[in-house]
Amino acid sequence: MTNYSIGDLATRSGVKVPTIRYYEEIELIAPTGRTAGNQRRYDSDALDRLRFIAHARAMGFSMESLKSMLRIANHRDAPCEDLDALVEARLKEVDERLAKLIALRTELASMLESCAHGTVADCRILQVLSDHEECRAEH
Amino acid sequence: MTNYSIGDLATRSGVKVPTIRYYEEIELIAPTGRTAGNQRRYDSDALDRLRFIAHARAMGFSMESLKSMLRIANHRDAPCEDLDALVEARLKEVDERLAKLIALRTELASMLESCAHGTVADCRILQVLSDHEECRAEH
DNA sequence: CTTGAACCTCTAGTGGCTAGAGGAATTATC
DNA sequence: GATAATTCCTCTAGCCACTAGAGGTTCAAG
Structure with missing residues (x-):
């Protein structure tokens, strides 16, 4: 029967206090109990959920996906295909992003390399930037 | 003596009309001449600059960097080190991003792989997401 | 000269928070 | 038990880089 204040929850989860309130506002987490003086009090389940959220956000899952995941997590005996699908979709996004970043890096x-370290007037960098045609990859 | 309307400029540069106006507002591009009826008119230099901007943005350079680049491009006989530095900085950012994305991909x-395709209750995906400790990389 | 497309300015909205004001509740210290 | 310090509450506004829309004006074609 833990009884965290929002500040406790914040330090334990790494999610900032206003962000927790924001998550409640957008209904990513459910409103929780309050003290007689109207302050929020949380239990350890709430902490788990917040940690889950923080972790999934850090992995780049969209808020949309998060909501789905949290919904799915509540149906413990359903098959987990939908979860798989979300992770697969994220993996695909990451792969696409990687491909683009690699092209950009090149x-x-x-x-x-092509910059001759002369004056701005004949700097290849400016020329390349001015002329998209010179690029192999699109971005 | 080309004489583009903002719409012409938009189609030729790929930058949308409101965005061009926005760029003017934040002083990324200079205000341009107007017709008697107060409509903007541009020359081909403006088009070049806009294409430059579009291309650099597509490469992920920050607005800040863009402003610097445009400033630098005006000093045609200065050495181009500062330009190099900006590109190098961007390259470094891209490398960092790549490293993180690769870790995430893994x-x-x-x-x-570890998902056994059973029920939600024992899905490894949820477990991993709930427990950051399981991750090698931080994100 | 009429029409219709393109233009003008201005305000407001987007997402995912973050910052700050002004005030109430809780906790720590005496 | 009083007081002081800290944390909490709600609410509004701000961030970036645009995007959307209202309401009105100008331009170019026919």
């Missing part, structure tokens, strides 16, 4: 590196 | 993939 481009940036080659810009640096 | 994690997501292993989550998917």
Whole structure:
């Protein structure tokens, strides 16, 4: 029967106090009990959920996905395919992002290489930036 | 002596009309001439600058960096070190982002692998998400 | 000269928080 | 038990880089 204040919850979860209130407002977490003086009090389940949220956010899952995950987590005897699907979708996003970043990295590196360290007037960097046609990859 | 309307400029540069006005507002581009009826008119230099901006934005350079670049581009006989520095800084950012994404990718993939495709109750995905300690990488 | 498309300014909204004001409740110290 | 310090409450506003829309004006084609 733990009885955390919102500040306790914040330090334990790493999620800031106003963010916790924000999550309540957008109904990502349910409103919790209050003291006679209207202050929020949480139990350890709430802490678990917040940690879950923090972790999933850190992995880049969208708020939308988070809401789905939390919903799914409540149906403990349902098959977990939907969960899989969400993770797969995120993996795909990450892969796409990686591909783009790698292409970009190549481009940036080659810009640096082709710079002759002269004056701005004949700097290849500016030329490349001015002329998208010079790029292999689109971004 | 080209004489583009803001719409022409938008179609030619790929930057949307309101965005061009926004760029003017935040002084990323200079205010341009107007017709007697107060409509903006641009020349081909403006188009070049806008294309430059669009391209640099697509490469992920910050607005801050963009402003610096545009300033630097005006000093045509200065050395281009500062330009190099900006590109290098961006390259470093990209590398950091890549490292994190690769770690994340690994994690997501292993989550998917460890899922036994049973019920939500014993799905490893939920367990991993609930417990940050299980992760090698921080994110 | 009429029409219709494109333009103008201005305000407000987006997401995911963060910051601050002004005031009430709780906790720690004496 | 009084007081002081801290934490909490709600509410409003701000952040970035745009995007959307209202209400009205100007331009270019026919």
